[in-house]
Amino acid sequence: MTIDRRSALKARHRRAILDAAHALISEGVRFSVDQLADRADVSRRTIFNHFVSIDDVVTTVCTEMLHMVIDGFRTTVTSGARESMFADVAGALRATDVPGVIAYLWRALGGFAPGDPQATLIFQATFQRTSEEMARELSRKYPEADPLDAAILVSSLMNGTVVIATHWIAVTAAATDERSRTLWHHLLERMIDTVRTGY
Amino acid sequence: MTIDRRSALKARHRRAILDAAHALISEGVRFSVDQLADRADVSRRTIFNHFVSIDDVVTTVCTEMLHMVIDGFRTTVTSGARESMFADVAGALRATDVPGVIAYLWRALGGFAPGDPQATLIFQATFQRTSEEMARELSRKYPEADPLDAAILVSSLMNGTVVIATHWIAVTAAATDERSRTLWHHLLERMIDTVRTGY
DNA sequence: TACACTAAGTGCATCGTTGCACCGAGTGCA
């Protein structure tokens, strides 16, 4: 008759913690456990009942946000007008605020170095996982194309994005001012061009 | 540093139960414990942790609502333009939706009989408690008047209201249609007139 | 070097909520 309130409340608390962490990261605040607890309206101790460490909270939030972004990216590709596989993926990449996402992760992970294992892990895990899915859906949108071509295309552009993202971080320190964004678009176009015309 | 979350949460649950009961009563629903628990998003058992019975919940809600109404009534008297003690109290009585309040209590208490002990108790407790306070504030507004006159005036009009309210219930069964409201205003004016001109 | 201070993380007892089984009174029905 009644939904299990116990687990529902538990889930709500977990969500509150993650939402609070997301909010603080978005505001650029470097927060402590107490700040997070206050913001989530939850006891400090409860945070450690749900997560093994603060890093656990942060990486969970980062993973979630990457999932959301890439999900949006994926639907943009698959639901957009049918042009060409390459143009579709490239267009979706152009439409996505990659610098914003990177700046978010940058703040969340406390200014990770290029190649930082923690950051790389989060990047890799989510990018790889969704790349395959994207390729599959792209094949559904272009049934006449070889699925292998779709997989290679997506993989190339996605990995290329990771490469230029790493470079962009090294150069701009994840700043999101006008110049940094201009640089990003240059890098992106160059990467797209390289992938399109071959090496 | 942190506010006591334990008691705060407890208070919030209590409030949720009372608010849910208020909402159900306002909608005219004759509710069960399970309905109340669902509406308050709280376990059925929790209700009995806070209140000894359903009646306890209902009477608490009724008392609270009466307090609110009479508080509004009191501030209307004390903060309104200075005319005369009598005119002020009578005016505030005219401006208050007494039939609406009675209809609420009627629904909440399940159609109490005129003179019903439970309803009368709630009426008496809140009316008496606030009458004295009203008289005191009225005296502050009219320092030149004898405080005893203020007390008698307020007491007369308040008790007169209870009297005609009881009569109104007996005649209309707490219906709030146009005819019932018209009757109420007639009763009110007659009561005010009786008090003003003497017996 | 020694000391104070801050913040992450743990252990533990306590508290309020929850689910569930259960009781008893009232009610409709065969």
Next chain:
DNA sequence: TGCACTCGGTGCAACGATGCACTTAGTGTA
């Protein structure tokens, strides 16, 4: 009369949240 059913209310154990004391690590300072 007997039986099923509903609903208010209770007893109880389990669970998650909480507060607090405590440890540990890092950092600034005299």
